[in-house]
Amino acid sequence: MSRLILILGDQLTPDIAALKEADKATDTIVMAEVADEATYVRHHPKKIALIFAAMRKFAARLRGDGWDVRYTELDDTANSGSIPGELLRRAEETGATEVLATEPGEWRLIQALHDAPLKVIQLEDTRFVASHKEFDDWARGRKALRMEYFYREMRRKTGLLMAGTDPAGGKWNYDHDNRKPAPDSVDYGGPMQFTPDATTEAVLDLVEARFGNSFGNLRPFHYATDAEEARRQLTHWIKHALPKFGDFQDAMLDGNRFLYHSVISPYIHLGLLDPLEVCQAAEEAWREGAAPLNAVEGFIRQIIGWREYVRGIYYREGPGYTRRNALNHQRKLPDFYWTADTDMRCVAKTVEQTRDEAYAHHIQRLMVTGNFALLAGIDPSEVHEWYLAVYLDAFEWVEAPNVIGMSQFADGGVIASKPYVSSGSYIDRMSDHCGHCAYSVKAKTGKNACPFNLLYWNFLIRHRERFSKNPRMGQMYATWDRMKDDRKETVLREAEAFLDRMGKGERV
Template sequence: MSRLILVLGDQLSDRLSALQKADESKDVVVMAEVADEASYVPHHPKKIAFIFAAMRKFAAQLRDDGWKVAYTTLDDPDNSGSITGELLRRAEEFAAKGVIATEPGEWRLIEALQEMPLKLHMIKDTRFIASHAEFEAWAEGRKELRMEWFYRDMRRKTGLLMDGDKPVGGKWNFDHENRKPASEEITFSGPMQFPADDVVEEVLTLVDAKFRRNFGTLRPFWFATDKDQAQQQLDHWIREGLPKFGDYQDAMLNENRFLYHSILSFYINAGLLDPLEVCQQVEQAYRDGHAPINAVEGFIRQIIGWREYMRGIYFLEGPDYTARNALEHTRDLPALYWGGATKMNCMAKAVAQTEAEAYAHHIQRLMVTGNFALLAGVDPNHVHEWYLAVYADAYEWVEAPNVIGMSQWADGGIVGSKPYVSSGAYIDRMSDYCKTCAYKVKDKTGPDACPFNLLYWHFLIRHRARFETNPRMGNMYRTWDRMDGTRRETVLKDAEKFLDRMECGEAI
């Protein structure tokens, strides 16, 4: 009797554990484009198109390799609209009693599969370096779950950038070398632009018809949609972008959306590239003398450190993680996050880039859009759903801890020892955004003052009882206490006026 082998849109790897457990001669691979997955948040059209196109190509690859694949397109009249509905339909069609599934990366889908009236064998996702059990063992008994210590264990486990039991270069972390503002002379051409083939074009037509009202621009569409194209992008970036990636990884420019970033997270998170193999190829560039240690270590830390750590936190904390709101923030997400008018140039640039590319790099997400939402007191669940919707690399296992934990401090400090908040000075230092902004980053009060300057102090004061004893934040409060009393009063009043205007829907 055949079994159904579920392959989801972010599991497009021929090494997927469910496929490894299957019998190619009799089992049936089930893949489905369904409304539930395409619309549980209003996903960016580019994200939907990328996943559907990559799914279709992966299904064709499996068929070429000898698998029987039952594939449901979104516009199939028999489409049930959900993953579980498609499994039930295919179980009846093929007289299958059981399902083998690699564990999904979202609690809601795990729970939906577990509630099906079919025998389910859910197995671990072996594409990750740290299993749940390993992360739980690492976390047990620790007062603080700091990523740096986890990252060092992952270096030891993988052997990446290790000389025996010592880190290459004598240090684990070269991040202090990776905070340079960029000049406008960027020598990297950005990610490869892949022209739409027949499969992609068919998907683009479908997505345009079904999701044209979603936030985001569908065309031009340039993403890689199979593993060969994804490998081409990896090779292209290692050759041309990696050498300067480290120096400028935190920089932002008005007229350059990609700088030296790899744009590989789309492909790694969907399964088109193996994360360990990517890191090994990047390490080889260092061993060959092609790229410096600060660039290579910084990238590898993002993959085997931060990416693995985020997944560990998500599954360790459980299904209620996305509902957490330690700071009790309740404001609605301002319209500017959906392309509404704003005078803040940094926000306008980050959101416009997101709308056009379904991509923004980590500092744009953390220190611009995330920083503003945190300072303004936006409900973290609204922020979480926005990030999950608008970025093509966003799946809940990786997005939620980055937003709920790192960006919005809504988990109460599990991920970050202090909130990632800053005034406009940080954005001014790391970008050229402030030079062409309607607000003045040097102004601390008044109608032209940078909103980040006003909201920074407003945030600190409204949460003073919680943070003034934090050893990493004491200097901030001492600076506030040394200010003239009249100035302090003006800062808070100006911040309140700004927030009132924002809540009234004015263009800010």
């Protein structure tokens, strides 16, 4: 019996679940660049180009291995525009009545495959350390689903950085050592840059023609588009940047967009790099004395800890997760998230970088653009859609928990024990942005006061009933209560005036 084997753009792994169950002699692989997937949010052109180029190269690899691959390019005249439509078209061509698919990383597409007028068998994606069942078994009965405890289970399961039953070095977590402020200089030139080959150039021309008006600069394009290039970037980063990654992973610099970050998350999410192999390579660097434990542990925690954890949350919480709004925030996303037209230096630099690179590291996302959106009361669904659109590594299973849960506290505390809010002092401590800003981070009130300072207190007072009894936030409210009444009034009045100007579209 002939079957169709669906391979999606983030499933570019030779042993993906659907391929492992396929028969090369009788089954047909279906891959498709379709408008539905390219336009359901305003994806950054670099993101579309990366996925399409990697898909085309993976399809060529499968053909070289002897598979029958039916590949639909975006500008094919027969392109139906959707994944279910392409499955139906290929079923008519081949006579297949059954589809094997690896479970997509988005509820929207899971439902679309479920509703397709074909028998579609969705197999769980086995590229993760924890299965759905394992995560649910761990979560069942717990009052709080904290990543740290789940991470320890993943360490035990994989054996990574373990000394028998104990963690290497005697501690599970070295995050305390990984919070150094921005260095004066960075002796790493950033991720490897790859010159586009003919396949990638053809994709760039296509994307430029179809999505040239979308947010983000398509060219220059230097990202890896196949497994070999992705492995070269990993090796390059481990040798040249991993040793200092831990120390400065939270730092931000006006003139350096990458610092010591690996920028390999897009390659892991697409399937070009195996997450366990990545972790093992980093661990080997530590065992050989080429990288310190705090750097390697912090990196591995991001992959087998945080990445695995948010995936578990996404599937456990269900299709309605992205619509949650526990704090009832209703303001529209400001235009400067698309234009960078703001006097807030940290926000402008992060948006500019996002526009140019389709990349920003986790602190830029959490404590700059995410922090501002939370303080300002932006509708979390709009914040979620922005993050999903603009970043190379944004696939809903990983993006939504990071934004809805961690960044915006819109899930009411499923992920975070408190909202991740801060005044301008945190950004000043971890970056050099404030020294070049039109606002003064030292000013708490007045015309030049940093908006983060004003909005911080405005947020806390707006949500005092919810958070005042949170043991991690009590000191903040105690500080507010010690302020003089006239200062309190000034802070809240100036915060509301700022939000009013922002809401009217004035430059802020």
